[in-house]
Amino acid sequence: MENILEGISLALNFNALAGILLGIVLGQILGSIPGLTAAMAVALLVPFSFYFDPWVGIPMMLAMFKGSLFGSSIPAILLRTPGTPAAAATVIDGNPLARQGKGGKAMHTVLFASVFGDSFSDIVLIFGAGALAAVAIRFGPSEYAILVFFALLSLISLHRGSSWKGIVSITAGVLLACVGLDPITGTPRLTFGNAELFDGIGLIPMLIGFLAISEVFRQLEQPVRRLGERTMKFSSRPEDNRLSGKERRALLPTLLRSSAIGTITGALPGLGSTVAAFIAYNEARRTAARPEEFGKGSLHGIAAPEAANNAVGGSNLIPLLAFGIPGDVAAALILGALLIQGITPGPIAFRDNPAPIYAIFVAMLLANLVNYLVGLGFIPLAKKMVSVPKRLLFPAVLVLASAGAYAMRGSLFDVQLMFVFGLVGWIMAKYKFPSVLLLIGFILTPIFERSIRQTLILVEAADGWLAFVASRPVLMILLGALAILAVVVIRQRLKMNRYKLPQEPADSS
């Protein structure tokens, strides 16, 4: 109880609230600019969070994600240009409704559904992560090694492209993470005598390079034109620019069902918010009283994918907070920000220092409220935000990214690395190699390597593998559970392939 109160006081001070407000505002603005994906916007801002107190920087990061997810649906509705792949399903009904002059109603539906889905999964996270962490505290290195291996395996199997490309990406991430001094013996590895590499490759140049810079280069391949020139007419009738209480109540069953779909999908590593959005959309259409309205501006068709893709955001923090293992790029970015701030999530944090975890929970719930309130004021400004021309946006992103990469360690070498990773990420995207898997491989390698090498040392001391496994009942249970889960996940992938997903960057896995 004392820890919960301490967590609440950490999250409820003025600075943390200011961080949440700033994060939401920045997230909504950046997310609504066509061409800036939610992950790209947050990756650009991760280095800046380091300069704030942890209890400003962390709530700001969490809030930025929530704000950018809502913001990224605005260009999906008004311009048919989803700010993030997860908003692609919102286009199907959001844009037709906006073309009827009801863009305001569509954006209010998105805001309501986003905050509903987000809050639903945050509540599940609050109860689920603690329970899982209580189990995870019994885990030794071998259990962790198995868990990380399974996470990597499921990410590969659920990636919507060739599995071999997933393996190449992950192993490349592992190799990049090996650069620097060996954590056990201190031997330099893959540094080739370059002193700049002795500390290893920085997470920030990796994140900005692969998520933001590569995305800029990818989008520069398209003809550069002023996206804002396409105008959208808005009806002046008040009922076309708001969501009534009756409409909100009618949406509740769809929102509950879609939030549950998003929460379950998000808790499994690798499935991601795009899959959740399309599953929820199809489920809403299947169970709708008037399915013929779908595709023509149905409010249920907007609410279902939005609630689901936002619900993924909360529940994909379950494996991160309970085990310290990120399930997707959003969780990887949040893990990066937490590590930069000196907080290592996982069962030990739950046992020894749970106050920051409770503070994160409170900050997430508060951010939902602020997201809703700020969003109400932001909707009228949305028309202007979608008209920033790319020919000015992208130079600004590249210069700002250079400053962010330099500022972290005061090293121009990091800026050079960032642009090299940007090129590599762009080429990977061109040939459909998932760079997100490379990033997750990079982030998970330290914990995987430490666990697997400690396990090998323990096995060498025991009487072989069989005796080692037999002496650890938790490991046996985990192996059995993971085998079952592997079968379920593979079946789900086969089922998932039946859904027709739109073309999107390889990063969206």
Place this chain on the structure above:
Amino acid sequence: MRVRPESIALGGLLAAAVVFGLWILPLDIGLSAAGEGTGLSPRFMPQLAAVGMVVALAWGLYRSFVAPPAAAGPNGDREGLARIPFGAWLICLAFAVFGFDLAGFYLGGICMAVLLTVLLGERRPWIIVLFPALLLAAIYLLFEFALNVRLPRFGLIPGLPI
């Protein structure tokens, strides 16, 4: 039989991965006396990753022979690096390697933003001049005053605030 370009590229990558695993890796990572056991070896993880990569690339090479060729898009296959993004990348890298070091971040950043804006098709002179200046002014205020971070300065004129 005509060999596809992707098979040739994958073959090259596979050969590079094998050379890396068998030759470069042992050459670069020395083994101390303490590091010879499997669990203690500093080579363990990189070698595991190299093996995984070789297996995956071999699988990909096999797939490139047996899978049907991908259908060309409406504009045909767009292989190779596109001119504008690659040009933008060269400009960025040139400033990251030389420009920021020689001209400082702010002057270098203005030049970089001007070049990129022109490369991306902007032709109005006042936008080309004003936009980079405003952008770098905003970055200056953010870093120097809000975050208290000193970005590289123009070294040839001592005392210059940028």
